[in-house]
Amino acid sequence: MKITMRFWTALVLSLPMLAEMVLHPFTGWMLPGGEWTILILTTLVMLISAGPFISSAWASFKKHHANMDTLVALGTLTAYIYSIYAMFKHLPVFFESAAFVITFVLLGQVLEAKMRSNASDAIGKLANLQAKDALVKRAGKFVSVPIAEVVAGDLIQVKPGQKVPVDGVVVSGISSVDESMVTGESMPAGKKPGDQVVGATINQNGTFEFKAQKVGRDTMLAQIVAIVKKAQNSHAPIQNLTDRVADIFVPTVLIIAIATFLVWFLLLGKSAGTALVFAVSVLVIACPCALGLATPTALMVGTGLGAKKGILIKNGEVLEAANNLNTIVFDKTGTITAGHPQVTDVVGDKHVLAVAASLEKLSEHPLASAVLQAAKKSQVHLRAVSNFRAIEGQGVTGTIDGKEAFAGSPASRAAGTISDELTKQIATFEQEAKTVVVVGLAGKIIGLVAIQDVPKKNSSKAIAQLKAAGLKTVMLTGDNAQVAHAIAQQVGIDEVIAGVLPTGKAAAIQKLQQTDKVAFVGDGINDAPALTQADVGIAMGSGTDVAIDAGGIVLVKNDLMDVVRALRLSRKTFNRIKLNLFWAFIYNVLGIPIAAGLFAGIGLVLSPELAGLAMAFSSLSVVISSVLLGKAKI
């Protein structure tokens, strides 16, 4: 029989007894048939609703195990059997205790099962996000096929309002896509040919076609689901104590209950009935379920909440480690900075950028795209270039409108004459760790373009907040010290470790670990050893699969503010675990002595019914506390 059915049966059968218990003191009303009716009602409860407790308790007893069912079964059976004996001996009976305990315990289990499925909802919702089918080009036409039949390399069309079925790269069409379900980012992302699209995200306005790259278990969503699933079932080290307690808990409680009976009956000379009530209360109140649920439910909700915001916490161990951090180390390029150089300053008139961009358009130098982008942004008109030539390590030259033009290093002799003012300006830029491109026309330098890999929009804000949370911030980079210090100053980083080779990053972390608990934030393949070495590795979203494997926390979005959010979430989840454990422990630590009648002298006693109710609500309160974590702001 289903547990809800068992609960309703117990409730309906207990209600007449409850009515008598409430009405009798005032009106003297009793159930027709008296104790016989009560015996029949309770026997039905024991058979129908309590039966499974008893058979489960017996099955586990045979395996040398004891659990909550053991306590409930023993407690209620004791009350029930003693009452039958007492009935024939004309002593006071307490059948209703057995019936009420069963009702309350079942009520607690029904509610708890509901809350628990609420808590684990996040993962089910995530898995359901996936599209069911895709418009795939087959034999020259787009046809709808089930998602399972899509293979990498397929050309897939996505219409407005449709879900992107798998991960891939746009080949034609322009649209904006709502990626919030995967990244937690609420702003839709613009997509044009060459851009990546992620499965399960929703196309908003345009139609586009893309080439499938990752399907099935390789898609980002599938990976997120896998990570969250693993995290939700993981263990936190804080749990170790409760694991040990749970093993010895129930048998210990059985022993305490017997001792309670012996003390009340033999030492204090109370009646067997009174002594049994105390013993039964002890059995019924003491369930370690709340202890067992404290950590897993909070982990489940915490990691689920993170997943919704694009923050994946791999397991309980990471979560616990994230709470003891005092230093956070950042990779520079791609983590603090955007990872691609941008034009920060242009000295001279519009002409300067136009000449530079016209020349760079033909160049393959990494800095060229920064100049071109700046030119596009300020809408300068590009000129025709003839006689284009790249001078290795110096720059590029060509003829524009019949005049010799140059763009490149200030050290190049091809640059031409330069004014004192510009020379001074170059020195200033270089002090700021910017790369300077001088622009020359007809043998004279007409202006400068300064280029730098600039910090991302949120970098300084995130670093300020991490510092406010008491963390020391460190930048670890392979770049030279001047560039590193310039960026560090802009974003407010405390300490810089520069000139470190990719292979030396893990060693640098190890050195810091001698005194500190260290988190490392990085994104590239070369960051993987450092991510693994750190106490907490935080892999940024644009990162590679290797980095994602190595990180304990994975940020889907490439936003440094998510580091702040991830640490905040870890703290909140861990604090909730501690709170849950505290309540679960305190409840047993206080509940058992009260139930045993230790405080009977001051009138503080627990009837078995109340003990049953308390038992039901201890685990329920822990689960509710965890579910509430899901409403936390991060």
Added chain:
Amino acid sequence: MTKIIIFLIGIVLIGFIAWWFFGQHQVQAEQAVVNDDQQNVDIEVKGGYSPERVVLKKGVPATLKFKRTDASTCLDHVIFSDLGIDQKLPQGQVKEVKIDTTKPGVYDWACSMNMFHGQVIVK
């Protein structure tokens, strides 16, 4: 006299509980049989798991078939925390859990309240 007898019964009961639950008892273990490059083990879920310890051969795909015959909600999920598996066990149905046997090791499983435990050994 009655009091002495009751006292003695109590003491014996306490002793029995301590011996029965805390003493060293052999757990039921089962070595999986390999058939057609596949190993299956049936696990009955009733007041715990039988067998409680399963030995699997490394490298051979393995499936544990859990069947819960116990009405207790205590056992309604089986969780392999190292493998990221949380399998619901509806009463009376057989639920299959695939175990990755590529790496040798010991993987624990437990019910959702962590009261009942079992172990997979891959070697």
